[in-house]
Amino acid sequence: MKRFLVALLIVLVIAVPGLAAGKSPGVVGAYMNYSRGYSDTPEELTAFVNEAADAGVQFLLPYARTTEGTAYYDSKIMPHTKKPFDAFKVVIEAAHKRGMQVHPWFVVNADGFSEFSPITAAHPDWCMMDKNGKRIAWLDPSCPEARQYIVSIVKEIAANYDIDGLSLDYLRYAETKTCYCDRCKTAFKAEFGIDAIEADNIKNGSWNWAKWRLWRYRQTNQLAREIRAALKEVKPDADMSAYVWGAQSYGTGWGICQDWKTWVKEGLLDWVNPMGYYSIRSEYITAAKWNREMAGTELPMLVTMAVRSRGDKAAAVARTTQQIRDAVDCGADGVVFFTLEDARPLLKDLSPVLHDLANGKLKKAQ
């Protein structure tokens, strides 16, 4: 009997994460990159947050860890960006005063991107390697020390800032085919008996090609689990969410191995904001529908929209409004602007539709 109870307890504990999904941050969110002279002083940045709140933006995703591997906050771990004040802290304080949630925009694997950061330069063995044996400035998820580094940053932010969640970005392999370092090649060959480069050279969609993809899914999934566990340890109530390529993540042409459906299935995410960067309306709608289906019905799914405000303003407002309505029609729970800075010239004009969305007045078309 005792053994049975222990077994039952284990089953219950294992089952819990699958039930955790589904916390809404709000229905209108926006990334913030502090660019374009809108955030040169704390006062300017605070005024910008207030402007967003007035327009109906409900939650913010301010840049915390960048693709360059730098921090927009007072980090003891990462090199700092060139901001004379803690921009991240200013956004949190201003946003919370207005009842807006804050989910730091956290770049996971890219660390230096086009050139090596001090961290990736100092630890080449932490980095992904391309087919030609060249290291690139991306942290390799198969490297325990690299994962540990990422997790330490998650803990630093969660321990020192009043965040409502963590918004992951770039949790994936690079667009260029990776990773062919000795660690990855050896581990893959030991398990599947195939050389990784050979597996990659064969036809897309073939069995060996799928094995190589599966093995890399496992690496990024393991990292997703470790980030979730770290967040839970330091700030148990904080959400975890992710920007993902959506249906495109699973396209045979890409090797980014961002297996986000598994993150959803395992209850690692509380909400998800897949890519909606399409200027052709039919493509935007198709992607939103696919992503709604792939995210399932339990999890809030918000479409990430590229807001373009250059050129004719009335046309930009009309285009953005149309995309918001289309997202709702496709079953999305809301939208996330990329970025608030890009949307700023349109905020006043978009305010009515954003308030309608927030008040549930934008109904799904029948």
Ligand SMILES: [Zn+2]
């Ligand atoms: Zn590797």
